[in-house]
Amino acid sequence: MTALTGTVPLLRFALRRDRVLIPVWTAVTTVMVLSMPATLKGLYGTPADRADLLRQVTANSSLRALIGPVLDDSLGALTAWRVGLYAAALAAVTSLLIVVRHTRDEEESGRQELIASGTVGRRASLTAALLAAGVANAVLALLVAAGLAAQGAAGAVAFGLGLAGVGMLFATTAALAAQLTQSARAARGLTAAALGAAFVLRAAGDATTADGSSPLTWLSPLGWLENLRAFADERWWVLALLAAAIATQGVLAYGLAARRDVGMSFLPTRPGPAAGRLRTAAALAWRLQRGAVLGWGVGFFVSGVVYGGLTDSAADLVGDNAGAREIVERMGGRSGLTDAFLASMIGVLGMIAALFVVASVLRLHGEETSGRAEPVLANAVGRLRWAAGHLTIAFGGAALIMLLAALGFTAGHGRDAGPILAACLVQVPAVWLVGGLTVLLYGSAPRLAPAAWGVAGACLLIGWIGPALDAPQVVLDLSPFGHLPKLPGSDMRWSPVLALLGAAALLVSAGLTGLRRRDMTSS
Template structure:
């Protein structure tokens, strides 16, 4: 019984179905009092700080025009960043930040919505709340409003910060709306996923898959034609960029974002009105009557719980690797008479050849994305704990360390598997384009796997927080987002080295092509061991639940 119509005597749109929304919203904001401000500040300030960076690098109109022409002439860079619609300082900020800012806002929004909808049902807390004066639609409404608060904060901080720094008000407002509006659209899509799936993990995975597909469509569309193609307009990420902040704003794109958000929100409300609390439209299939031998231990159980997620992440990153590997060869054409463009990629990917610098920036990006998988896999233990599923396991002959060790094995080994899949397709696609599949695959695969220690470090941080400060587990996502922002935006913003070193990715060599020393890999691995050990000690001593 996964989908039941609401009784005729109870109208889903009635006011009482929103009863308690304000209380639930205050509760959600209180629970996210750390995560939301950190996300908003990091994302908003990263966008604002891009302006002064470009002003110091390209201090004349001629230099900015040369940069814009070079970027638009190369399909590889259009796929990575999108086209440049305006060569003003504001136009360069929009080019650099609109797409990736929209992606980060989408990640923030889906985490907020799933946490306060499906995760609440999965743990049983929503059933207790619904037994009081809480309307049927109140939890979903409160979650969407919490996401709205966060996305509005990003939009306001971005627009106000850029306007105060001297950028035109209209373009500043357009860029803020593009980033915040995209985040709000994915909040609504996450609300749909929360109705379709039976677990928070699957809801996040489904929404993340939609986000990945949107980025891939945008990249493919922008790579195929300067100014975009029909594929670009199938992606909300493409809409954010093609609002064209600081370059003759297309305000009608805001209506497109608003219409899509309204439709997705309406679909989420329609779905939540037609299912029982705790149920879903895509329920898990019943298992066999007898458990296989693989479920005889905690590692086998963790593998059974996580295998679908691992397969999805591996397939998604493998597809991304194939796309970027196929266009890497074209990056070398940018060096023709444009030293400024070379400097950007040298900061992102190192001082080696421009093709290697492009590949290094892509392997770094894949490593940062893989951190989302690793952290989510570790935090699955917290979901098992709060959902009451860990206690029956631990009541038997399974100790806490063995139980946690099973999940850690899947997280750490799974990280290597996910990055290996991405590195293999990236290397094969690049090697095929240059006529050296074996050589290209080996170099690129090794460079991608070099990201593993940094990902392990973030997974270890999640384990330490889970063991020592379990109530702050949600803040790990904000910390992870901050490290990703430092790793991706920090070099372009010319942040000081001490700031870049706050992220584990700042310690890794730029591969392929860069100088390799064992020290950063050993130090990051040692730090991961220390953090995981601290988390396991804390887990062993604290109360479960």
């Protein structure tokens, strides 16, 4: 038996388990990228308009830090500039989720030990996980290259390969983290921290130079993507840099995997105190989720500072462009460009907060399927009391991170806190509705609970891309965020807010009723 024996069956199994995740992620990312040329053509229809945009972005260090530099005024180059970083980030996040799910998650649950007892090679699981990520990124590269070919075949191929390269780079980063850490949560957190560091390095570099030539930009894999210069005199050798980094991390991950036992790691978990200090189920839930709340809170505060600081310059950027102004007003209301931009950015953060509440609620699902909930419920702790601790953090944490976003916007923009606070908190009912639907799925049909990710992703897709594509109102109304008042600037409307709160309460009640009546999943 070789070290790779059993790789093919494990790969088939991994692709079957990810038969929803991979197609949904690929579709969302592809639609986001391929919708951009038409949108940009509507906004900047003439070469003069596009050249003026290039000059304005080149002169604005804040926008370069947020999105990156514009390297050419063609529609293809503007597309790569506008969505490249975010599409690459989606590729990185999905890749790390796939790899950690099929490596460290399997070891943590004990399934890997069962698999290893058969005719399966030592490196088969790691290889299958990386190949599954490779399939996802290859499909993305193919669709993006084919869809953008009309903008220039060479640029389309370069951009598609660049996105796939960034995705695979973070797939191997996740494989490396899975060897170093002893829990899937830590592996995901370590890889996400690497992605965050890459974004910060790139932003710092792009803020100082207008062409991506800063040494800080070159230290970031996201900077490599922009320096590939898709649709702008491509630098094909940057792909070799990505390939070398992927190969180096892959070799290190394979080397570490050969030197440890199943379930072990090179950075073992620190042992807890001899005497337990957690006396309630709520305290245990807080101990499990406090890191996530802290990370999301810091991220939302920093995002608020950044977007608040960009408000005036962004208003200047779109002020003379009727198409861009119309999109911002569709997202944020027609109360003046500055207020509309603030409302649109706050709305985007609200939709991202829906991802937090889904992840936090689904922690119940993870505790149950891993078997960790069973010993807690075996004591004098009822199901509802156990669930209440996690749900308090999920729903309270969503309100907290939006409050921190409000503080960030206030600090970044320097205007009165009251209107911005109201604008951020008015997003909470829609976030809670998504959380309530997640509770309903988990409580009544736990096998369908991961579908809540699709709901949150659909809300983000509708709210982000819908206005740019001038989607009909009936489509925008499919998202609960489409019913919220556009604050600041617009009048406060209480009826949709109260309706969303009531619907969220009903969904949570129905989900908890289902949880109380159904059988718990056995590990």
